[in-house]
Amino acid sequence: MTALRLAGLRPLVHAAPLRPVDLELGDGDIVLLSGPSGAGKSLLLRAVADLDPNAGEVFIAETRRSQLPATEWRRRVGLLPAESGWWGEQVSDHFRLAGDEVAALLASLGFGTDVLDWDVMRLSTGERQRLALARLLANGPEALLLDEATANLDPANRERAEVLILDYRERRGAPLLWVSHDPDQRARLAAATDGRRLVVDGGRLQPEEAP
Amino acid sequence: MSLISLSPWDLALAAGLVLLLAALSWRLHLDIERRMLIAAARSTVQLVLLGLVLKVLFEATHPLLIALLALVMLSVAGWEVMARQRRRYRGAWGYGIGALSMFLSSFGVTVLSLTLIIGVTPWYQPQYLIPLLGMLLGNTMNGIAIALDGLTRQAWEGRVKIEARLLLGEGWSEAIGDIRREALRAGLIPIVNAMASAGLVSLPGMMTGQILAGSPPLEAAKYQLLIMFMIAAGTGLGSVAAVWIGSRRLFDERERLRLDRLRMK
Numbered sequence: 514m515t516a517l518r519l520a521g522l523r524p525l526v527h528a529a530p531l532r533p534v535d536l537e538l539g540d541g542d543i544v545l546l547s548g549p550s551g552a553g554k555s556l557l558l559r560a561v562a563d564l565d566p567n568a569g570e571v572f573i574a575e576t577r578r579s580q581l582p583a584t585e586w587r588r589r590v591g592l593l594p595a596e597s598g599w600w601g602e603q604v605s606d607h608f609r610l611a612g613d614e615v616a617a618l619l620a621s622l623g624f625g626t627d628v629l630d631w632d633v634m635r636l637s638t639g640e641r642q643r644l645a646l647a648r649l650l651a652n653g654p655e656a657l658l659l660d661e662a663t664a665n666l667d668p669a670n671r672e673r674a675e676v677l678i679l680d681y682r683e684r685r686g687a688p689l690l691w692v693s694h695d696p697d698q699r700a701r702l703a704a705a706t707d708g709r710r711l712v713v714d715g716g717r718l719q720p721e722e723a724p
Numbered sequence: 725m726s727l728i729s730l731s732p733w734d735l736a737l738a739a740g741l742v743l744l745l746a747a748l749s750w751r752l753h754l755d756i757e758r759r760m761l762i763a764a765a766r767s768t769v770q771l772v773l774l775g776l777v778l779k780v781l782f783e784a785t786h787p788l789l790i791a792l793l794a795l796v797m798l799s800v801a802g803w804e805v806m807a808r809q810r811r812r813y814r815g816a817w818g819y820g821i822g823a824l825s826m827f828l829s830s831f832g833v834t835v836l837s838l839t840l841i842i843g844v845t846p847w848y849q850p851q852y853l854i855p856l857l858g859m860l861l862g863n864t865m866n867g868i869a870i871a872l873d874g875l876t877r878q879a880w881e882g883r884v885k886i887e888a889r890l891l892l893g894e895g896w897s898e899a900i901g902d903i904r905r906e907a908l909r910a911g912l913i914p915i916v917n918a919m920a921s922a923g924l925v926s927l928p929g930m931m932t933g934q935i936l937a938g939s940p941p942l943e944a945a946k947y948q949l950l951i952m953f954m955i956a957a958g959t960g961l962g963s964v965a966a967v968w969i970g971s972r973r974l975f976d977e978r979e980r981l982r983l984d985r986l987r988m989k
Contacts, residue, residue, distance in 0.1 A: 564887060584894065587891050587892070588893030598886070600885050
């Protein structure tokens with residue numbers, strides 16, 4: 514069954530270099546995206562999440578994006594941007610419910626539940642990135658769009674994050690669209706999950722040639 | 725007490741002080757004498773003209789003429805609000821948001837106080853309407869300009885934060901809620917401060933004018949209070965309207981943050 518389908522999707526943003534994109538992902542499918550800076554990888558993810566004006570259609574579990582309110586659509590597709598935004602005062606302001614599930618999520622990223630009392634203004638870049646992932650998964654999205662999700666993490670935390678993401682995919686059958694600049698990471702994840710590796714270049718998605 | 729009429733000579737004497745100041749500026753190389761003299765000349769021409777226009781208007785009490793003057797005042801105020809924005813809304817919105825909020829608040833509050841509080845008949849009697857409207861527009865203009873500028877600046881700087889909230893499934897209103905509150909607070913602070921310090925630090929301009937013109941001080945104080953409360957209400961309502969319309973305009977029908985609807989000055 515198709516879990517996520519992009520049909521002629523194209524960002525309508527000034528100077529967006531992409532041609533219409535068609536892409537299908539089944540339950541738990543992984544597509545690893547790479548390509549030079551400015552090729553439009555982030556713009557593509559943003560278009561899927563309907564964060565910029567765009568043309569085309571996206572389906573999640575055969576539900577048309579245009580049939581859903583934008584708020585519900587975004588909750589379902591789960592985009593983790595490269596730069597995470599923080600507001601309010603404490604980390605707990607970012608989790609609607611603070612039950613066992615959240616505690617487990619935090620623990621798998623190396624945090625105790627005391628992190629919920631931390632001041633958001635004092636988080637380091639790496640802490641922000643891990644907590645942004647926890648915050649997203651706590652929201653229960655049906656797909657994951659990851660933009661450099663582990664770029665600011667040390668090796669130990671990167672591995673924790675990867676394990677958590679793959680585990681989430683396994684449990685929920687969530688398809689993953691993952692932008693990564695790290696060739697080792699792409700190769701490792703592709704091998705572990707039978708994922709596809711695609712390059713965004715010249716406005717098109719093409720298979721990444723094996724190194 | 726009666727009004728002591730000022731002769732042209734009296735004013736010329738006061739103007740001489742400004743000339744003296746300009747000479748001082750020239751001597752000290754402050755390089756502001758030219759602007760100062762032009763500003764003084766402008767204020768002379770503008771106020772004399774206004775006096776002449778009001779004289780005709782007060783005698784005529786013609787609704788159409790009054791409406792025309794009110795409209796001119798509103799358009800200039802709307803223009804002024806737009807001119808003070810560092811990031812303006814593109815298209816007609818740049819002018820429209822400020823002008824519409826000022827129209828709603830200033831006209832609403834003025835008409836309300838003329839009919840219900842002062843009880844002038846007819847309510848559009850220009851001797852009351854024009855000065856009240858002028859005071860209101862001049863002051864709400866400030867609040868609205870500050871609030872709108874705060875809104876667009878913070879939205880611009882807080883893009884990552886706003887979009888992060890949208891991505892977690894929040895609606896546009898929730899995603900920009902704290903920024904909106906902050907902008908409104910900034911717009912309201914000047915009038916709150918003015919109310920708190922009135923009479924202690926400064927004698928408000930309107931009250932001063934009334935006292936000089938021979939009104940009993942207590943009457944002048946009552947009118948000053950009326951004006952201040954009206955200004956506070958007008959600024960509050962106007963800022964709420966401007967920030968609400970302005971923040972809605974920052975998002976489209978799919979609740980996307982559309983900073984491309986703003987342009988840098």
